Amino acid sequence: MKPMKLMKEIASDIVSLVYPHICVGCGSVMPFGGGILCAECRADFDEPVLDRCPVCGRIIYHRGKCRSCNGTRLYFDRGHSVFEYKDNVRNAVLNCKYRNMKHIGRYFGEIMADYAEKNALCGFDMVTAVPLHKNRMRQRGYNQSDIPAAMVASRLNTPCVSALERVVDTKPQNFLSREERLKNIKRAFAVRDKEAIKGKSILLIDDIYTTGATVNECAKVLKKNGASRVEFLTFSCRAED
Numbered sequence: 521m522k523p524m525k526l527m528k529e530i531a532s533d534i535v536s537l538v539y540p541h542i543c544v545g546c547g548s549v550m551p552f553g554g555g556i557l558c559a560e561c562r563a564d565f566d567e568p569v570l571d572r573c574p575v576c577g578r579i580i581y582h583r584g585k586c587r588s589c590n591g592t593r594l595y596f597d598r599g600h601s602v603f604e605y606k607d608n609v610r611n612a613v614l615n616c617k618y619r620n621m622k623h624i625g626r627y628f629g630e631i632m633a634d635y636a637e638k639n640a641l642c643g644f645d646m647v648t649a650v651p652l653h654k655n656r657m658r659q660r661g662y663n664q665s666d667i668p669a670a671m672v673a674s675r676l677n678t679p680c681v682s683a684l685e686r687v688v689d690t691k692p693q694n695f696l697s698r699e700e701r702l703k704n705i706k707r708a709f710a711v712r713d714k715e716a717i718k719g720k721s722i723l724l725i726d727d728i729y730t731t732g733a734t735v736n737e738c739a740k741v742l743k744k745n746g747a748s749r750v751e752f753l754t755f756s757c758r759a760e761d
């Protein structure tokens with residue numbers, strides 16, 4: 521192992537020893553062994569969910585499909601998200617992604633696996649995570665969706681496969697408009713092994729569903745290469761505005 525990499529690993533181990541006692545939602549200090557969320561944030565996470573788009577699972581405030589499902593060619597068959605991306609959920613997602621708090625992934629994985637079980641998401645041939653580009657992977661040291669994907673797969677008794685590869689190092693989607701996101705993500709993914717996904721039903725895992733550009737692009741590549749069905753499960757989703 522290269523010294524830099526070793527230092528990073530050690531630093532990340534130390535962080536994961538220290539951080540479990542700080543709430544990943546609001547940053548308050550918690551007693552030892554109290555999980556990763558304080559009682560208040562936990563309550564936020566348990567908030568009952570409002571109406572959902574019957575296609576992508578986005579939180580909506582009207583009947584029928586959400587606007588983005590109505591206006592876009594969709595390649596996935598169905599989507600599911602556990603939480604609304606706001607407040608403490610948002611903090612936890614950002615901490616997991618950008619603050620080197622890898623251990624949050626295990627917590628997300630547990631919640632997503634419970635959700636998958638409770639909502640009978642089954643009958644998949646494989647579970648796969650939305651991949652990071654190797655440059656981003658090198659920077660961050662981990663893909664925040666890998667652990668949840670492995671945990672959901674194991675709960676569903678399904679293999680976890682790295683079916684996709686990110687071939688273009690795209691700009692982060694956060695600050696882009698819907699049109700820019702679509703353009704940015706186009707042709708960013710490729711299938712690793714076409715034979716492995718042929719005729720297969722696949723559950724895609726990601727941390728957040730915003731405009732849907734990323735999962736739809738992944739689903740497109742999977743379908744064009746022979747996958748028979750693609751659904752996704754994300755930890756959080758942005759509500760329709």
Ligand SMILES: [Zn+2]
Nearest residue numbers: 543546558561
């Ligand atoms: Zn908190």
Ligand SMILES: [Zn+2]
Nearest residue numbers: 573576586589
């Ligand atoms: Zn929708």
